Amino acid sequence: xxxxxxxxxxxxxxxxxxxxxxxxxxxxxxxxxxxxxxxxxxxxxxxxxxxxxxxxxxxxxxxxxxxxxxxxxxxxxxxxxxxxxxxxxxxxxxxxxxxxxxxxxxxxxxxxxxxxxxxxxxxxxxxxxxxxxxxxxxxxxxxxxxxxxxxxxxxxxxxxxxxxxxxxxxxxxxxxxxxxxxxxxxxxxxxxxxxxxxxxxxxxxxxxxxxxxxxxxxxxxxxxxxxxxxxxxxxxxxxxxxxxxxxxxxxxxxxxxxxxxxxxxxxxxxxxxxxxxxxxxxxxxxxxxxxxxxxxxxxxxxxxxxxxxxxxxxxxxxxxxxxxxxxxxxxxxxxxxxxxxx
Numbered sequence: 001x002x003x004x005x006x007x008x009x010x011x012x013x014x015x016x017x018x019x020x021x022x023x024x025x026x027x028x029x030x031x032x033x034x035x036x037x038x039x040x041x042x043x044x045x046x047x048x049x050x051x052x053x054x055x056x057x058x059x060x061x062x063x064x065x066x067x068x069x070x071x072x073x074x075x076x077x078x079x080x081x082x083x084x085x086x087x088x089x090x091x092x093x094x095x096x097x098x099x100x101x102x103x104x105x106x107x108x109x110x111x112x113x114x115x116x117x118x119x120x121x122x123x124x125x126x127x128x129x130x131x132x133x134x135x136x137x138x139x140x141x142x143x144x145x146x147x148x149x150x151x152x153x154x155x156x157x158x159x160x161x162x163x164x165x166x167x168x169x170x171x172x173x174x175x176x177x178x179x180x181x182x183x184x185x186x187x188x189x190x191x192x193x194x195x196x197x198x199x200x201x202x203x204x205x206x207x208x209x210x211x212x213x214x215x216x217x218x219x220x221x222x223x224x225x226x227x228x229x230x231x232x233x234x235x236x237x238x239x240x241x242x243x244x245x246x247x248x249x250x251x252x253x254x255x256x257x258x259x260x261x262x263x264x265x266x267x268x269x270x271x272x273x274x275x276x277x278x279x280x281x282x283x284x285x286x287x288x289x290x291x292x293x294x295x296x297x298x299x300x301x302x303x304x305x306x307x308x309x310x311x312x313x314x315x316x317x318x319x320x321x322x323x324x325x326x327x328x329x330x331x332x333x334x335x336x337x338x339x340x341x342x
Contacts, residue, residue, distance in 0.1 A: 003067075005071065013075060017078075020076065024083075034161060035134075035158065036082050037155070039134075042134075047111075050072055051089045051107075052089075052107070052108045054089070055108060059101070060108040067258060070202065070257060077208055080214075082167075086130075087130045088114055089203060090199050090200040091107075094193075094196040112150075112154075113131070117141070119322075120141040121175055126172065128170045129170060133158050133170060135153065135154070136150060137149065141189060141193040142175050145182050146184045149176075151173075151177050152178070165317040166320075201275040202260040202275040204319070205260060206254075206257045206258070206282075208286040209285070212282070213250055213254075213289075215290040215315070219297075220243060246289045249285045256278040260275040263275075294308050
């Protein structure tokens, strides 16, 4: 297993980094709050074909790999960019996987924004869907059916976003409100949905690694210029040790996130378990990095004027899109030991 990035992937990372440096500075991230969606940035992202990178070229996609998408996701996390590229990529990949050719073409060539409901619908309603407030198409598991619902909601006609810690464009979506297409049923539907959620986890892991890296950089930069008792805070060993621990944990999270993405590309049977592990570990690493950096900022870290609070809030909120982490630990145990989930 060699997780080193190829020359093409390095070039992709540089291109995405350049785009986000220009189009998603902290000022733009703040301007997108509280909805957490920047329509101009989304237009650029869709125009680059990033959400459809893993769709076969014959279907109008980029023919790329999950690792390619992980590279993109890490850069988006590094800048907490207000565009739902992860949800859109997971949903687009799912459409390709189930062979929904017509809808896939509308998404790839028509610029529609698709998203994925991570949890099964309850009473015909998909609850707190990531990017649900702005998505043209919502894909959800409704009973034994995997359905795609296209409605009048979209980037130009968003729903109201309930207040949330991460300023994410989440929303409930009714599955009887719009043009409903059944993509699969029975075991096939459940398996396809589980696979898409696992891909989302792998990509979110990479995004959380990017977030953690940026938060760590902020903490390091601040302790190198903040003084206490007449010396730079960064000279204190307790501060140095905490930063070193965070850096080590972030490196481990990055390795696991890219291993999970690689496992999907290789079709390995443990890809979903690796994705769950990466997601849980990256969630812990990103929150620790943001928390430590915020504390090193002192009282300033809690003020809206400092960027670290943007990262701290999202480090806590992004993983909660999947639900209670304790439930995910239980599911991971079932995946590892091949027991049925309770």
